Amino acid sequence: MSDTSYDLIVVGGGPGGYVAAIRAAQLGLETAVVEREHLGGICLNWGCIPTKALLRSAEAHRIIRHAGDFGLAADNLRVDMAAVVKRSRAVAAQLTRGVTHLLKKNKVTVIDGHGRLTGQGGVAVTKDGKPVAELSAKHIILATGARARSLPGLEPDGQRxxxxxxxxxxxxxxxxxxxxxxxxxxxxxxxxxxxxxxxxxxxxxxxxxxxxxxxxxxxxxxxxxxxxxxxxxxxxxxxxxxxxxxxxxxxxxxxxxxxxxxxxxxxxxxxGIVGNVEDIGLDATKVKVDRSHVVTDEWCRTDEPGVYAIGDLTGPPWLAHKASHEGVLCVERIAGVEGVHPLDTRRIPGCTYCHPQVASVGLTEEKAKEQGHKVRVGRFPFIGNGKAIALGETEGFIKTVFDADTGEMLGAHMIGAEVTELIQGYAVGMTLETTEAELMHTVFPHPTLSEMMHESVLDAYGRALHF
The missing domain is CATH 3.50.50.60 (FAD/NAD(P)-binding domain)
Incomplete structure (x- = not known):
């Protein structure tokens, strides 16, 4: 069993943990990651990535099923579920190998095992119940993630x-x-x-x-x-x-x-989900847990000095990109990087990869009004967009919400083809604290789906050109 000291220990190697470790190493901190299962966490192995691979197969199925709409013929379409799953698992495995490479490239020590706080900057690592290492660090980031919630009487059995x-x-x-x-x-x-x-x-x-x-x-x-x-x-x-x-x-x-x-x-x-707060040594600390999630401040600090928490282990939104951002923010604050800002969760985009896709950022119209804003709302339908018609994807619309007095963009909400890619344009705009004026003066390329983003803004002010 090894006994090693680091500047920073990250417990959990998911999208929050491994990103935090890489950024820490870039900033010159001697860093270790403790991961008990798979690098990349739930997101890369059992969540975000493999589900998108599955959904891509479904998308291909849908396009082939409608081949006639595009002047094509495709007969005897069938689903090979084993092959669909195999592709999904291969995509996940490729990305997990990529994370392993990135950590090695940045000289981050990876320790295979279950990490548990032992107090005064200590982390004990075990594997299959046997001790592996006793680690210590001035700073420890908990990134143990979450798991699926089960309700009484509705427990999963893994079979049906x-x-x-x-x-x-x-x-x-x-x-x-x-x-x-x-x-x-x-x-x-x-x-x-x-x-x-x-x-x-x-x-x-x-x-x-x-x-x-x-x-x-x-x-x-x-x-x-x-x-x-x-x-x-x-x-x-x-x-x-x-x-x-x-x-x-x-x-x-x-x-x-x-x-x-x-x-x-x-x-x-x-x-829903519950945080993985069990058996990570919280009992002997000042770390507070609220409804299975660790309580932190705006810098990801817990009430235990030197212990931080990020990602799904903490509060909503429970999104991989939120976890990664928190990891970077937390490490940069530890390292004393200038210009670091707390995370504004209102500016975190959310995406759902169903058909039609759904994406949003900021306040809904309802929430904006509840918060006392007088709003201006714009909408633009996919049926009014040339690229959408050419793609055969005319189902959907884009909605934008502005403060009527200041022109501040409060939120954007989309449903339709590729909106999970489009939403980032509005997310950037909100981070830059844009108003309707900047968006109106932005030149959007033609023909693209993004033109609908422009038209929705114009519509909020009675200036839509194509609907």
């Missing part, structure tokens, strides 16, 4: 009732599927399985799907999904799940309290 992990590696395509929860994870899986042939039902306890999005986006998304053939129940609770030989019977209860049973091949639970 799945979490995201099982949903990513199905051996066969279920003929019918129930997705519990309509946040980004639930809707992405619903979109994937439905496109590849599963009869899909989505249940959401809130009164609308994608509940963190602008209500107009949620309503449009629901209509689009139902048009595709999905069944959606909102304001509905799953009261019980009863497994059969190769099926699951779910008891649903709506607002009126009337129970309804549906039987499906498989169930995916997507009802």
């Amino acid at each position: 009732i799945w979490t995201y992990k099982e949903a990513m590696v199905p051996e066969t395509m279920p003929k019918s599927l129930l997705v519990v929860g309509s946040g980004a994870i639930g809707i992405e899986f619903a979109s994937f399985f439905h496109e590849l042939g599963a009869k899909t039902t989505v249940v959401e306890v809130m009164d609308r799907i994608l509940p963190v999005e602008d209500p107009e986006i949620s309503a449009f998304a629901r209509k689009a999904f139902e048009k595709q053939g999905m069944t959606i129940h909102t304001a509905t609770t799953v009261k019980a799940l009863k497994t059969g030989a190769d099926s699951v019977t779910a008891t649903l209860e709506g607002k009126d309290g009337t129970p309804q049973d549906i039987t499906v091949d498989r169930v995916i639970l997507a009802v």
Whole structure:
């Protein structure tokens, strides 16, 4: 067993942890990462990346299925689920190898094992219950991430009732599927399985799907999904799940309290996450935990001197890019880099890779009004855009929200093709504290989908040109 001292120890090698370690090494800090499973964390191995690979297969399936719309013929289309999953896993493996290379390139020490705080700057590392190393550092960043939440009576069994992990590696395509929860994870899986042939039902306890999005986006998304053939129940609770030989019977209860049973091949639970706060040595520290998440200040500091926390272990939004940004911010603050600013979570874009895609940044119209803003709102539909028509992707719209008095951009909300790529333009604008004037004076290239961003701004001020 080794005993080593570092300037910084990062516990967890996900998108927050490994990025923090690389930035620390760039700043001259002797750095170690302790990771118990896979470098890259859930995002690279079981979340963001492999799910996008699955969804890309679904997108290719959809395009081929509509080949006739483009003057092409494609016959005998079939799904090879084993090959779809194999590609997804290969993509994840490639990126994990990339993270390993980056850490080695930056001379970050990687220790395979489970890290646990031991007090006074200490971290004990074990593997399979056996001691591996006793480490010490002046600064320790906790980046242990989160896992899928399970509710009493709705526990996953890994066979018929799945979490995201099982949903990513199905051996066969279920003929019918129930997705519990309509946040980004639930809707992405619903979109994937439905496109590849599963009869899909989505249940959401809130009164609308994608509940963190602008209500107009949620309503449009629901209509689009139902048009595709999905069944959606909102304001509905799953009261019980009863497994059969190769099926699951779910008891649903709506607002009126009337129970309804549906039987499906498989169930995916997507009802949120809980932080991995267990067995990392918090009990003997001053670190505060609120509803399974570590409490930090604007610099990612906990109440325990020298201990920091980033990413999904802390508060919302629970997004990989938020974790990475926090990792850099935290390390630069530790290293004394000038000009570091606290993270403004209102400017973090969120993306859902369903079909049609959904993306947003900033305040919804509803939230802006609740905060006392008098607003101006612009909208522009995909059907009014030449590139969208040429692509055969005319479903969707872009919505922008401005402060009516100052012109400050408060938020932007999109649904449609490639909006997960478009949203960053508005995110940059909000970071630069842009107003409607700068956006109006920006020249957008033609023909592009991005022209709709310009038109939505113009529409907020009664100046739309193409609708």
